[in-house]
Amino acid sequence: MNNKDLYTIRQVIDLTGISEFTLRGWENRYNAFSPIRTESDRRLYQRKDIQKALLLRDLLKQGYRIGKLSLMNQEELELLLNKKSAETEPQKPKQIIEILNLISLQKWRELDLKIRKLKYETELELITNLILPMIKGVSELVENKQLSIAQEHIASSYIKEKIYSAICTKKNSIKEDVRFICATPEKDFHELGILSAHLLIKSHGYQSLYVGPNTPHRDLVETALNYRATHILIASTIRMKKGSDQEFLTYLHHVTKNTDQAVKIYIAGSQSLVYSEAVTEKIHPLKSFTELNSELICISKSRKKNELK
Ligand code: B12
Secondary structure: OOHHHEEEHHHHHHHHOOOHHHHHHHHHHHOOOOOEEOOOOOEEEEHHHHHHHHHHHHHHHOOOOHHHHOOOOHHHHHHHHHOOOOOOOOOOOHHHHHHHHHHHOOOHHHHHHHHHHOOOOOHHHHHHHHHHHHHHHHHHHHHOOOOOHHHHHHHHHHHHHHHHHHHHOOOOOOEEEEEEEEEEEOOOOOOHHHHHHHHHHHHOOEEEEEEEEEEOHHHHHHHHHHHOOOEEEEEOOOOOOOOHHHHHHHHHHHHHHHOOOOOEEEEEOOOHHHOHHHOOOOEEEOOOHHHHHHHHHHHHHHHHHHHHO
16 A cells, blocks of 8 residues: 555644544444554554545544444445534433432432332333443443443442342242343453343243353353253443454354254344345344334243143
């Protein structure tokens, strides 16, 4: 490549008006670019990186979120920018706004009380109307740099406690022939999705074993065999680096290959939806908790049919 086509970080700052802190944040946290490194470890950007930085800058101004933009390629970003206005996000319920205010003010004791008091009718409602909006709110606060990593950890812990306390209210399973296990793949510590799924499964009266986050595929397979799992639910939230798609596919391949043919494997989470090539007769993607809930109802119906036979 011609050296004239490469730009130092200073030149990129001058051309785009974006600060060094922001450029590095987009690179490190969102994998937005991978600048070439000189021998002295200085970053050199290509023309396409500058174009992407400009697109990101303009779309962020329109109200889009960096987490969403970072998953798009240049062509998709351009298309989005040509749309007249940003998606209008639904208004958050009042109690969620109050909770997010307490989080951003770091009023942890008040937050604890408020989260404990949250009322809900069904577990699906708790997940979709309260847990997911809280997570989304936390994620927006982090993106807007209103929360530090430590504060994000604390907020996530309170959300986790709420899910745990809902799990504790559930009686032991009566439908013993359906046994789920819930996990996230190795290196993925985002467990709020699978923990919520574990709660929802239990609320339908099924057995569920919470294996938890960061589970090596060998351990998952071994657990599935010992527990005689009938269903495995794997949620993947993170895409850490280039090639991690392949890692996830390999992970799934191991789990599929080494578990009984009758075991149904569900994959969920923001990253799993891009893995359409993973879908086989045994692997079923789940887009949402509402879909998981419908699936759980279907399992119940087919059990009843089998009992009648
Ligand atoms: C909470 C959180 C954390 C917590 C996790 C706490 C915990 N105990 O789980 C903590 C603070 C520990 C954390 C750490 C990190 N995180 Co984090 N984290 C998040 C956050 C705010 C929420 C993720 C979450 O729990 N989602 C819960 C699920 C349910 O919601 P969702 O992801 O929106 O998923 C939707 C669907 O996909 C579907 N779905 C998702 N899961 C499931 C499961 C089932 C069963 C079903 C049916 C549906 C479903 O439902 C949701 C609603 O539609 C996101 C922000 C975001 N925008 O997502 C970042 C995010 C996932 N984290 C991110 C990063 C980079 C990290 C770190 C690497 C940061 C760092 N530098 O240290 C670490 C490393 C963790 C690791 N190796 O796994 C990035 C990932 C970017 C990427 N390239 O993939 C995100 C997107 C933030 C960002 N924009 O930068 N994180």
